Amino acid sequence: GAGVSQSPSNKVTEKGKDVELRCDPISGHTALYWYRQRLGQGLEFLIYFQGNSAPDKSGLPSDRFSAERTGESVSTLTIQRTQQEDSAVYLCASSLRVAGLYEQYFGPGTRLTVT
């Protein structure tokens, strides 16, 4: 079946602009996660959704970052007034349920470059 998809695959934007990243999870997966991965580093957890709710937003780096999920499906991660330090690959994953026990299926990521 279809895996997790993300769009765009690459995004180059100017400092100060807003960007919106999209994630389409595997159908039926109630949990959805967003991560950030800087070059050569591990994954940095940003936020997760259980259904359409995000119980804990403390992983978001600043108030310029926000995320939403609708229809227990697609999710968007929005970064306002982008800064150069926002440049990274943004990965989305989904799993059947929220838990460390459940396998996370990752999308290919969106590579964001802020110039």
Next chain:
Amino acid sequence: LAKTTQPISMDSYEGQEVNITCSHNNIATNDYITWYQQFPSQGPRFIIQGYKTKVTNEVASLFIPADRKSSTLSLPRVSLSDTAVYYCLVGDGNYQLIWGAGTKLIIKP
């Protein structure tokens, strides 16, 4: 949240068995141990998960000693295509798994 420690990098040769060890000294009773593999420009991919003793699937084995303070991912007869970064994670029902920098495994011909 249990923190994990892995070697930064490892080298091996095609056809060899590779063992990557992960330390997780403060693992909790309910925590499971999960390993992911990540190729360049791709998202991580689940390899194997276990709680104690030994787990084996079609691609790897996971060895966990009785005290569960470490775990070893074993890749039998590696090939060039096994060159990747391998992440060890520890967690239970907690959604916020901590991802370290992983182990960069390089397989040479």
